[in-house]
């Protein structure tokens with residue numbers, strides 16, 4: 001299950017109901033898929049062939065179509081990142097700057113872990129959402145955020161798009177953001 005860390009206070013929020021209610025107030029969608037549906041060999045595999053990616057999409061076809069039907073997504077794919085990814089450090093450097101999009105950013109984690117760092121309401125400030133397999137998150141359009149990996153530097157996620165052009169990152173220059181926190 002996802003956990004929250006509020007950067008200004010160090011406060012952690014855990015437990016599905018608490019996490020969901022916090023994210024709800026921040027207008028961040030949080031849902032859960034049963035990651036155990038994935039064949040065991042794909043639950044710990046981070047270098048994927050096209051066939052394996054297709055197998056992940058077909059395993060979660062019902063969940064994907066349900067989410068897409070409710071929220072208007074038209075296309076989806078699978079992204080896999082690990083130390084085997086060429087230029088992983090460069091990629092992460094590129095990810096790790098606060099930005100916005102004109103459509104929401106949806107990720108359903110099917111293996112591994114990852115963090116979204118999101119700018120919350122003024123009383124909360126920036127918070128981390130630490131995600132694991134089964135967690136589904138949607139960061140709303142125009143909400144400042146960035147994504148990075150956790151210590152294990154491994155993730156597989158399904159991405160859903162309304163239009164792929166909507167996912168272009170627009171830098172969000174925020175002097176209030178302290179990267180070191």
Ligand SMILES: [Fe+2]
Pocket residue numbers: 099100101105145146147169
């Ligand atoms: Fe983004």
